[in-house]
Amino acid sequence: MLQLKNIRKVYETGDTEVEALKEIDLSFRKSEFVSILGPSGCGKTTLLNIIGGLDRYTSGDLIIDGVSTKEYKDADWDIYRNNSIGFVFQSYNLIPHQTVLSNVELALTLAGVSREERKKRAVEALEKVGLSDQLNKKPNQMSGGQMQRVAIARALVNNPEILLADEPTGALDSETSVQIMELLKEIAKDRLIIMVTHNADLAEKYSTRIVRLLDGSILSDDNPYMIDEQKSQLKKKKKKVSMSFMTALSLSLKNLLTKKTRTLLTAFAGSIGIIGIALILSLSSGMQSYISSMEEDTLSNYPIEIQSQSVDIASMMGSMMEANNKSGVDHKLDKIYSNNITTNMVNTMSEQLSNNDLKQFKSHVEDSKKFKELTNSIKFGYDVQPQIFQSDTDEKILQVNPSDIYEKLGFNSAMGSTGESNNMSAGVSMPGSETWEELIDNPKLLESQYDVLKGTWPKKFNEVVLVIDQNNEVSDSVLYSLGLMDSSELEETVKEIKEGKENIETKSEVSSFSYDEILQTHFKLVSNTDYYVAEDGRWLDKKEDIDYMKDLIGKGTDINIVGIIRQKEEVTSTSISGSIGYLPELTNFVIENNRKSEIAQAQLADKETNVFTGKSFDKETYTQGLTIEDVKQYVATLPMKEQEQAQTMMQMMPEEEVVAMMSEQLANNFDETATYDTNISTLGIIDLENPSSIKLYPKDFESKEELQNLIKKYNDKQKKAGHDEYVINYTDIVGVMIASMTSVIDIISYVLIAFVAISLVVSSIMIGIITYISVLERTKEIGILRSIGASKKDISRVFNAETVIEGFAAGIIGILMTLALNIPINMVIKSLVGVSNISVLPVYGGVGLIIISIILTVVAGFIPAKVAAKKDPVEALRTE
Structure with a gap:
């Protein structure tokens, strides 16, 4: 009614x-x-x-x-x-x-x-x-x-x-x-x-x-x-149930499709700001990824390294600078005075030298999940090197690791072995023993840094890879040390140079090897303890015995090159500095073999006796209990001519005098450097729980800082517990080398985005104006909707839906245009600096910009939508 x-x-x-x-x-x-x-x-x-x-x-x-x-x-x-x-x-x-x-x-x-x-x-x-x-x-x-x-x-x-x-x-x-x-x-x-x-x-x-x-x-x-x-x-x-947003979208979409050209142009205009920000975000994201990759690569080459003995270089330099600043002329200029630079440096080094208990710290690292989460790899180093030889001993015996190629050529690390300096050796550091290097235990990181040109990555302890540079080249010193190139001619040339000969002709042609030749190269591994043979209660070094060494090498474990790898073009730094990479399992194999050998067991069982001499490590007890039989046994080990001379002397002297004279001679010849610890080191006897170094490879610079904080917390805990001996000291090699680059790029990106955002705001205002025009055009439709029961909110929702569609379209066009523009941008950057994919729009960035575009257009259309909602339905129906 x-x-x-x-x-x-x-x-x-x-x-x-x-x-x-x-x-x-x-x-x-x-x-x-x-x-x-x-x-x-x-x-x-x-x-x-x-x-x-x-x-x-x-x-x-x-x-x-x-x-x-x-x-x-x-x-x-x-x-x-x-x-x-x-x-x-x-x-x-x-x-x-x-x-x-x-x-x-x-x-x-x-x-x-x-x-x-x-x-x-x-x-x-x-x-x-x-x-x-x-x-x-x-x-x-x-x-x-x-x-x-x-x-x-x-x-x-x-x-x-x-x-x-x-x-x-x-x-x-x-x-x-x-x-x-x-x-x-x-x-x-x-x-x-x-x-x-x-x-x-x-x-x-x-x-x-x-x-x-x-x-x-x-x-x-x-x-x-x-x-x-x-x-x-x-x-x-x-x-009454209100109009659903999907209905509002449908109404608005159909209306927009009746004006396709205007809708497309409006969306394109709205996308200009999105394109600008998306391009900046692409470059910023690409640069961040590049820097992150560079950080990861750099940190793989410069990890946080903690040695069993370390010097805080930063503190040492600070102390030396402080000492130099304090030094002043406080004496008369009537005499010559010493400037104790070297003494002060030695004193400072002595003050800064500290011992790290890595056994305790290793246990802490292994028990902490945080260390594993923040690192690409954790590498425990030990003072042992695999003893590796060229497998072919017919012509000569060549030890390829540690390599002695530079000694054979007359080069020493800084000074000749006799202490005499020469022009070729003074001040030169030769990396002959660095050809072989243990790989980090992170296959994913290794695969991201290197391409396998031939073969595979090593999977067994006796498999290794050859590392070549981006030009497929390997240093000739490496090839000489590996026996792939004959060094005899070069040795002769060096000898002639030392003798002062002039107009010496040298071989300069480049040698080359096929991948298959390299992969057919084999070496032999022997244990550190295999050099020694037990005779008359002591262990004799047989390294100079050629026949013994040939037999030993022939029985050694095969070491095979199974792959050839090359640094990827876009990688800035790598985790391998040597030319032959081997697995940590090889180190463990060597340590285990050394430890279970007979000579190692003998030395471990008797810490007072030197297994190499059969005598005490203590000088005072070294000659005690010497008998004439001991003297005769010692004489029997001498060369034949010296044996005859000693036997003649012994016949002319009483036994007591012979024993006394021999005791005095042995005391004078006593090697005070021989200790239990040096013998353990020589024999390669290692406690796996007590590394000589720990290398932490952070994932990025943020992880590096967190690792440093973890070490600091560990030190604070030890100090609080009164265990100063467990405190860890180390030197940060990388420092802040490129740590600030990320911040700089962020600042530049924010500034550029702020400028480009102006165009985004302008385009959003334009969409608001277009929406208002749409309100005027659709006034009658507003009246129709109101006549069939649409509320003011429903009308507002219709025009908000229209701005959502416009914003979404603008965002999509902006993202698609950005993806298209990134292709030539990357091509140009690649041609200029050789870096690939430097402009990459992240997925979250694209989605985020579309959402921002929608939000801005909805905000811009909010007032026109409200105007539409407030229109009088009767007047709206009269509109033509």
């Missing part, structure tokens, strides 16, 4: 008031066909809009189902229009970019009806008005009568209690008008239809009740109806 009580409507225009309706009292039956007649401007449409909830009355009351609407809020009116009212307009008011089916479904969508139910009911409504074959047409493809039928179907689809028709036949010809009136008459059988019309003939013919208006007042009512308010029953309020 619907009742109007004393309804007044006053329009204010400036200081002038116009009274459109004056004290209207009307009640309507549940089902009847009411026609409201009157001249233009008499208030017919205003009355219809007030009944439909599109316009508000100034005073009086509109009672719906026995409920006063005086306290109605916007949401209540929206529910009322969506559930109880169906509008049919003279100009049809269909949304042009929607299909017939979508136009009819729209009211159901606002009511929250499911997709399947929505389509079913819309099709039924269209069948009822005779348009079941026109579902997918657009309104501009239909006649006026067909469009009005669509409007009626839309009004009926939600099964409203009241159908409001504003001049439904005003734009139709006579024949079509009759068809529409017949349709409305049929519909009026089970619901209330209120029609505003100028056509009195049609009204007389089809209406069941005619109400005439004049100047805002009821002139006549040929079938009045009075409501018995005492018998009226209140109906439960219906709930």
